[in-house]
Amino acid sequence: MFRVRKAVIPAALFVLILLMLSSPAAYAAACMEGIVLWAKSVLPVLFPFFVCTGILSAAGARMADRLSPVMSRVKLPAAAALCAVTSILSGYPVGSRCLLQLRQAGAISPKDATRVSVVCSTSGPMFLVGSVGAGMLGSAAAGGILLASHLIGVFLTAALFLPFLKKPQCASFPALNAKAGGFAENIRSGTISVLCVGGFIAFFCVVAQALEQTGIFALVTKAVALPLSLFSREEMAEGLTFSLLEATRGCAALSACGMSALPFLAFAVTFGGASILAQQIAFFKPAGVKIRVFLAVKLLQGILAALVCALFTAF
Numbered sequence: 001m002f003r004v005r006k007a008v009i010p011a012a013l014f015v016l017i018l019l020m021l022s023s024p025a026a027y028a029a030a031c032m033e034g035i036v037l038w039a040k041s042v043l044p045v046l047f048p049f050f051v052c053t054g055i056l057s058a059a060g061a062r063m064a065d066r067l068s069p070v071m072s073r074v075k076l077p078a079a080a081a082l083c084a085v086t087s088i089l090s091g092y093p094v095g096s097r098c099l100l101q102l103r104q105a106g107a108i109s110p111k112d113a114t115r116v117s118v119v120c121s122t123s124g125p126m127f128l129v130g131s132v133g134a135g136m137l138g139s140a141a142a143g144g145i146l147l148a149s150h151l152i153g154v155f156l157t158a159a160l161f162l163p164f165l166k167k168p169q170c171a172s173f174p175a176l177n178a179k180a181g182g183f184a185e186n187i188r189s190g191t192i193s194v195l196c197v198g199g200f201i202a203f204f205c206v207v208a209q210a211l212e213q214t215g216i217f218a219l220v221t222k223a224v225a226l227p228l229s230l231f232s233r234e235e236m237a238e239g240l241t242f243s244l245l246e247a248t249r250g251c252a253a254l255s256a257c258g259m260s261a262l263p264f265l266a267f268a269v270t271f272g273g274a275s276i277l278a279q280q281i282a283f284f285k286p287a288g289v290k291i292r293v294f295l296a297v298k299l300l301q302g303i304l305a306a307l308v309c310a311l312f313t314a315f
Helices: 001-023 023-060 059-075 078-092 092-104 110-119 125-137 142-162 184-212 216-231 234-245 245-256 257-272 273-287 291-314
Strands: none
Touching: 001 023, 001 059, 001 184, 023 078, 023 142, 023 184, 059 078, 059 273, 078 110, 092 110, 092 184, 092 273, 092 291, 110 125, 110 273, 110 291, 125 142, 125 245, 125 257, 125 273, 142 291, 184 216, 184 234, 184 245, 184 273, 216 234, 234 257, 234 273, 245 257, 245 273, 257 273, 257 291
């Protein structure tokens, strides 16, 4: 399996390079589309949070220690509270980066990193209620339903695994290096982190262009449309396919189908798509998170969020 992956990835990248050389203007435009999306919608929101959460990861020891009894009851280390709160308030990249920082500081053990990743992998309310709800669907209330379904799906998944978990290895929040919470240091690391997020978005916009040009995207859309036809939702296949690659673009396409697309939107924002998953893995892998387990949990979270949203919209 490893040998196949080792051969396929370079071959796919070589084909992508050939496609870019064959139509440089189209791929430059696709890359610019990703950069503009990042500059307008991601940079202004994420950068301040990256800096603030970096400082809080050092200054928030007392808060985390106070929450340690609650965390221990759900078999999570005390530091998981800070990761979960920053993720809920700010979104995927901030929570993922917080986990890495706390792992490097010794507040989260390698064994506990995977279980913490389950609760610090959420979309921010600004994106769900503001961008998707009010902006794309024209209804902040619909965004609120998405937010509730999303969070319930995430934490319901965590609850399902609770009986099978052992007590965390790091019960308390240890003292952190003062330099880790320094303002200048966090400006530097926050800048690098938010630039990495922009790079992922731009790259996957280029990949999307290649998939459309080669016809692969159309084939995947047809495959996705088959199960959706059982529910008379074939028109949502393209948006759902987009969401598997880049969640923001997929949400825009699904929103064009109206309120009936809410359960599919709940799945899209909860699973995250390749672009968001890659952003999280960039932080999770050096933190020691088991990536295969994380991906399986994300899929389950997406399915549960869609089911919860379907129940909400049925009444």
